[in-house]
Structure formats: structure tokens, C-alpha cells
Amino acid sequence: MRWINRKPGALLATVLATLPFLAVLLVYMIGSDMRLAVNPQDKLLPAPTTILATAERLLTEPDRRSGEILFWNDTFASLRRLALGVLIAATTALITGIGIGMLPYLRKSFAPFVSVVSMVPPLAILPVLFILLGLGEVSKVALIVIGITPFLIRDMSQRVIDLPSEQFVKAQTLGASSTAIALHVVLPQVLPRLIAAVRLSLGPAWLFLIAAEAIASDQGLGYRIFLVRRYLAMDVILTYVVWITLLAFLLDLALRLLSRRAFPWDGEAL
């Protein structure tokens, strides 16, 4: 039988899925063991047990100076910035995307503009944001918004244009106004696409968040990682990295479930 036609069973599929994770863990453990054997004080590749101990300390022990658990403060601060940025970007993109996709006048004047703006590297204008908006929360949220909105707008307007023209004609013959078409034909059909696009842009959103936090902040996951970097605290960094990865994964999963739940007519499972 050809390899393209061979499929693993359920059990084997699970084993295959866990295999790469185990392999990475194994490679890490071997590397860590080798370094620690030569120098027990080595900080670069701490043993998994050390990381677990550090994680436990980070998650439960309050900071001596403030009395608060910094880990949770950092998580809360970062998630708030991320959520705010993504929410603003998604709302903006939904409205402008539908406008550009539906109205020829808007399309003619804004589509080229958006595609040029989307070429601006967001990180390159981060200093501008800091200068204009200060070092507070606004500039960090703004970076996320600026970073992902152009992509979302382009995706949304393309999705609107891709809707079969038959549906627009049909709605018109049934007496729908432009507003009614936007609300009842276009909006419900691009919402699942918006969620899909937001899922894709979560990666860049995290990137912009951590970059902004690394440069100027006093709390946040990115801030902490770049702070402890000075002491080569790999155990702390790795704990935070695993935590960020888990958060990102859960966010993605939540959006996927939401999409499936809210749009049962939408067969596409991404």
C-alpha cells in the first residue's frame, strides 16, 4: 500500500502526537545532565526538577517587598494588554473590513492605503509610540493594535468580497437595504472568519506584547523574562516560556471551540 494511503489508528495517533514532545524533553534532559555533570553550578540548562521547584516557588510564594505573587500579577497584566489590543484590533477590522468589502467607494479609497500601511514593520515604529504615547499601558496596547489590525482588515475585506455575489443579489431582490445586507448577510458570515483570522494573529500579538514589555514596563510576562535574563535565571525564564505557550495554546483552543459553538452552520473546522 502507498504511504499516502496508510493511516495510524487512534492509539498510535496519540503516541505519534506525544512523540515530538517527549523527544524534545529527552534531548533537553540529556543536555542538562551533561552540563551539570561537568559543572554542578551550571545555570544554562537547569535540571527539570530544578525548573519544577522554581515554578512552584514562583506560583505560590509572594514577593518579599510587595507581598504579592509576581507571577500572577505578570500574567494578569500581560493578558489584559493582549485582550485589549486584540479586541480593539478585531472590532476595527470587522467594521472597516465589511465597509471596504461592501462599498466600492470605501474600497477605492482605503484598500490601497491599508495594503501599504500593512507593510510598515510595527516594531520599527515602537519608539515613535513610546515618544508619542508615553511608556504606560497605552503604547503597549497600541503596538498590538497597529501590529495586527492591517492584516485583519485585509483578511476581513477579502472574506466579504469572496462571498458569492448571488447572495447579495438575492438579498436585494428580497428588499434588503445596504444596512440590512451588512447586518444579516455579511456580518454573520464573516464572524467565523474573523475568529479564524484572530487566531492566526495571536502569534504576532504575543510577539508585539513581549517586545513592548521587554523594552519599557514594570510588570508583565515579557518584562519578567527580560529582567531575570540579567541573572541568567534560566529556570525562571523557562517557566515563563512554558506558561506563555500554554496560555497561547488555551486561547487558541477557546477561540476554536467558540467558533464551532457559535456558528453551527459553518462546516469549516480549522
Add this chain to the structure above:
Amino acid sequence: MSYVTIKGLSKTYGKRTIIENIDVSVPKGQFVSIVGASGCGKTTFLRLLLAQEQPTRGEIHIDGAPMAREPGRDHGIVFQRYSVLPHQTVLNNLIAPRAFRSSFWGRLSRADRAEERAKARATLARIGLEHVADQYPADLSGGMLQRLAIAQALAGEPKILLLDEPFGALDPGTKIVMHDFLQELRDQSGMTIFMITHDLGEAFKLGDRVWAFDKPVWDATDPEKNAATITYDFDARDDGIPFQTLKERTHVLHAR
């Protein structure tokens, strides 16, 4: 009495004239079947009737009204695909026409919605889609989808109904069921219908009149050169032999 009047109609895309010199008039309640080779401009003609596009020359008047500039409530349309709203249930698809025209926002008031739901359920029962009322179009078979699409178009109470190969994707058995369905709806509503089809049998079976679109002059070196027009306008009532039966029937009537 002419209900749909078409005068000197032609449509040109760039340098290519697709159809030209179309002069016809159709009385109210007539069923016109449109046949012709692929790419000869049948859909283009329908788009002009629908006011989805404007003619290069000529005029179209429905019920004496001025020419339409965009698709509107006078026009009912069923395409081969994508005719219903995929994100609404079967029941809501049938309510959509009332909701759309009820207000600027396209939403029914709570009280109206209950009433329209009841009406729509009755319609669904009549067209045999009651059992799938709360399902989405993706779950329906091709025949059921087209039944829904036709019912939805008629719920908009248009002046003319336009069908572009509505049964083109259906198997022969389903097609025959759909013919009965369409004929029944037509008898009830007295709708003026234009239907494009590639099935000649279907065209003559359903139509009162069959138009054949073709190019009167063929250019062998450039098949895209000349425009198409209505080359034949058959009377298709009584299986295409109205003349003979008409006489006999009158005769029989008088004898009784």
C-alpha cells in the same frame, strides 16, 4: 397586454457585443423558457432583466414601471447555487424576505416574528420541508435546497421570477418532482417566469413559450465575433401544437 416589455436590447462588454436586437413582450403570467448554447448570453440577458447590470442599448419595462437601476423587489431570482443564506435555518430563510423588507434594519418586531414563523411553517409544510425547518441549508439535498430557494423568492412577492438553470445540478428523478413543484406554485401564484435551461424537454414541458438564443451569423474565423439574439420564439403551449388543439377544442365546446 404586455407585462414585460423589452425594446432594442443589447449588451456589450468592452468591444464584444454579447446580445443585441432583442425586442419582445411577455404578457402577465406567461412562463418563458430560454435555451441556447453555452456562453451565448442567456445569463447576461437574465442579469439585464434583473437590473444587476444595465443594458448598453435598449429598455426593459416591467408592469409599465421605469427601468430599474438595481435589483429590487420586482425581481425574484433563483440561481443554480448559493441562492439561500447558508447561516440561517431553513425556517429563517423563508422569513428573511419579510424581515428584510419590514424595515431599514431588516429585523422583524417580536410580535411580527411569531406570526411570520407560523406562516413560514405552513409554507414549509406545503413544500414538504417541514421536517428540516430548524436545520441549515448545508444539511439539505440539492432538490430540497432549490425548493427552498424558489419558495424564498416567491415569498418576496416579486413581479417576475427569474430562474437560471435551477434544476441543472439535479438527478432526472428529482428534476421531475421539481417540475411538478414549480408548476403547482405557478398555478397558485400566476407568476410571470423566465427560466434558463439546457434541458429542451424541460423547456417545452414547463414553458408556454420557448426562446432560443443563438448567433444569426457565424464567423468561422472568430466564433466570439457576432452577438446572439432570440432566433426562435416557439409557442409551447399544449406540447407545441396550440394551433390544432385550439380549433378542435372550440369545436367540441360548441357541439356540447
